[in-house]
Amino acid sequence: MDFKRTAEKIYQAVGGSSNISGMTHCATRLRLNLKDESIVDDNKVKDIDGVINVAHGSGQYQILIGLEVPKLYEEFEKVVGGTSDQDAPSTDAGGSVANKIFSAISGIFAPLLPALAGSGILRGILILCTQLGWIPEKSGTYTILYAASMSVFYFLPVLLAYTSAKRFGASPYLSAIIGGALLYPDFISLMGTKGNGAITHFFGMPVVLMNYNSTVVPIILSIWVFSFLYKWLDKHVSENLKLVVVPAVSLVVMIPLTMIVIGPLGVYGGDLVANVVNWAIVHSRILAGILVGGGWSVLVSFGIHWAVNPIMINNIATVGYDFICPLTFACNFAVMGATIGVWLKARDTNIRNFALTGFVTIALSAIIEPTLFGLLVNNRKIWGAQIIGGAVGGAYLALMHVSTNAFVFGSVTTFPAFIEKNSGNFIQAMIGLLISMVVAAIFGFIFTKRDEKLA
Known part of the structure; x- marks a missing residue:
């Protein structure tokens, strides 16, 4: 991808600086606050090299780029006239209060996600090494690595x-x-x-x-x-x-x-919100698992999952564990399962290759947006298979009280977040994620047509 050329084309397609009131990016999307979204032709934006899809949510015009979005954002800022160290604050007076809140949360937390995710993985690995006796808790090595993994939260x-x-x-x-x-x-x-x-x-x-x-x-x-x-x-x-x-x-x-x-x-106030959510999970575990595990991909598709992330971060930071994060794992592994079903059933080379690429991407990086927008959104029955798998796996994880010790994104590389002194937490997590994947794969196979193609 020619990032400069792509940035220039996106800039022109969305109406230029006169229509842009704010901009930021998350792990995979360029997020723009536009004064008037109606003047933008979605199909024209989708046809730009490097653009996977577009979405509307959180009061933003979201352009799905993938993991290379930070490089595109640098070029886009130059085109708009900003600098890489000065995010333009939103000045859009339109939109509902809820959209403004979601947009603000996204802009505040998105830059910190790499640090939070990296610290979470390091924390899980440190716990594992301590349990195996490789690193004594009272050693200088432990203290240094503990500081490295927990300073972002402190x-x-x-x-x-x-x-x-x-x-x-x-x-x-x-x-x-x-x-x-x-x-x-x-x-x-x-x-x-x-x-x-x-x-x-x-x-x-x-x-x-x-x-x-x-x-x-x-x-x-x-x-x-x-x-x-x-x-x-x-x-x-x-x-x-x-x-x-x-x-x-x-x-x-x-x-x-x-x-x-x-x-x-x-x-x-923060403790009250977190306590209400956690109380609901404790007293309605299965329902919470079904709603979050099955519905997380829907929230992601609208970009409003950011509203839940601060609750998970607050739980990890204050009590050291969280029950919501495992349910997002169920969603991601259900997406992986759906891609397995598509790969096994479909005969079209393009969709099979796309499904396989999606599986590998999620397994290694936990990024579901390319698969979500490139495959599931355009094939609603397959998306339904993913939702069913995520709901069933999420219900099991919630019923078994599975928690994570860090705020991480659901992938194979972040399994250390399930490691607790009680080894049962890790085992139950693996069972729940396997359920999500297998159920989604079965329904994905059933719902996929032999002649299924990418939309």
Whole structure:
């Protein structure tokens, strides 16, 4: 693919800079906030070299590229007029509140996914090595590798502050300082031995102290609020005073405001949402497994699965395990199963090669979008086979209380996330994923026609 040429053609096809109000990318998609999607011809975009498919969801125009989307994004930014270090914040006033929220979540978390996934795999491998006795827990080697695998979660407020600032249009560096202040050792030490809920005072005002390492919601809310203050200061402070006044006022206002008001509300609010979701899973395990395992690919097709990712990340960061992540594995392995059914039944060389490529891609990288949009969306019965397989496997995983110790994407390479001190978790995970794959393969075989072709 000629990334520069593809970027230029996409730019022209979507209406140029006058129609682009924001842009970002995730693992496989170029995500654009367009002022008017109706002027874009989807078929024209699909015909561009390197474009696999297009989708509409989360208030964004999503162009599926594949794993090389970061390289395309660099060229696209140059065409639009930005730089690779400055994501354009969305300024689109249209769309529903839900779409705006999904779009914001996508823009905030997408840049961090490689770090989260890599740390998760390393954490699983470290647990395995410890259980096998290869690395003693009290050794320097263990401590160094533990820091390598867990630092991304500990310093999550700093990282999210940076990406949130890019999304909301605030200063990324001042935002990172706000996140860093929440983790400052002397501030944390104010809690003493009491922990969350301890009280201190700021000019006589009571401050409820919280431990903010590994938290998600507080810093996102804080930077959202900060974005309004930052834009106001940037507009009203004269140029010769901005260098000093804007940073000083920003920090002296936002850090106490976050610690006194926004932070505690964010912690309690985030915990409440996570507890509700986890309660639903505990009390309706089979139903949750069916809905998530079977419906995850539908969420992915609309790009709104990002709304669930923060809950999984919050669970891993706060309690060390998560029950939702295994259900997304069920979806991915059901997609792999569906490709097996297609490969065994179909006789057309193109669709068989595409199915085989999809199987390998998901097994190694957990990326289902190329197969989802290139095969399943265009062959609804085969998609139905995948949904059935994911639902059955998800129900089993939920019933067996299978969990992951890290936030990872469902593939063979991320199996270490299932490793726990109780070996039964790993065994049940393998059984559940095998069920997903086999059921989807059987139904995929049944629903595929001998003369099936790629649409």
